[in-house]
Amino acid sequence: MHPLSLWRWRHNPLYRCTDRLQGWTALVLLLLVPVLGVGAAYVIGDAAHRHYLADAEHRRQTLRLTTAVLVHDAPDHPEPGSAEARENRYPAPVRFTDRDGRTRTGEAEVLPGLRAGSSVEVWVDADGRIAEPPLNAERIRSRTMGWALVAFLTVTFAGGVVYRCVTVVLRRRNLAEWDTEWARTAKRWTTSP
Structure with missing residues (x-):
């Protein structure tokens, strides 16, 4: 007014x-x-x-956390060591083993600059696909x-x-x-x- x-x-x-x-x-x-x-x-x-x-809570109950290995190097961040570089994630191909023991590949969001062969944790659904992780309290x-x-x-x-x-x-x-x-x-x- x-x-x-x-x-x-x-x-x-x-x-x-x-x-x-x-x-x-x-x-x-x-x-x-x-x-x-x-x-x-x-x-x-x-x-x-x-x-x-x-x-x-549903995601925590239906997904499982597993270790995957980077197939290729993850892209580097333009400003390594910056606060933004620590927060950003880049899509990179990974390989992991599902519950049935089969080796699978998929794309996961990883820290910039990780080299091929590095281990990363990924959330996997019942069908063996990489899924979004459960939201944390801050998100x-x-x-x-x-x-x-x-x-x-x-x-x-x-x-x-x-x-x-x-x-x-x-x-x-x-x-x-x-x-x-x-x-x-x-x-x-x-x-x-």
């Missing part, structure tokens, strides 16, 4: 009913949107948190916060859209009333004596 919008509550002979309605709409949205936004963030964040916890928290933020911003955006729609409708109504009044008044101003 623009600070100059407060004039809509003062007594003024030019004051219109639509001005009061626009002011009240702004006030209600200003009070309601943060409350609804926090509520939506909590509900969506809680649902996302429970979903990611259940998914991580669950990060994704939960992301969904909560999206929910809050969505409610905020919706409040802005509602206010904009109300102002457009009221402006059209004001212009229509002005046209009607002008049609009655213009006759007196434009007729010659």
Whole structure:
């Protein structure tokens, strides 16, 4: 709400009913949107948190951690030793043995710069395919916060859209009333004596 919008509550002979309605709409949205936004963030964040916890637990129960060997060298990071290099992973071909004792190959995300023959741990599903690892607590928290933020911003955006729609409708109504009044008044101003 623009600070100059407060004039809509003062007594003024030019004051219109639509001005009061626009002011009240702004006030209600200003009070309601943060409350609804926090509520939506909590509900969506809680649902996302429970979903990611259940998914991580399901993955821990259905996947198994096994050791694989790099088939080829992993790509080097452009800035070896940097914090980014320690966080990034690169796809590289690996070889591992499944539960039935068969040798399999697949692609796994590994640290940059690892050489062929290096051992890495991979998560494997029941069919012997390399799978995404279960989410750790930090990633669950990060994704939960992301969904909560999206929910809050969505409610905020919706409040802005509602206010904009109300102002457009009221402006059209004001212009229509002005046209009607002008049609009655213009006759007196434009007729010659």
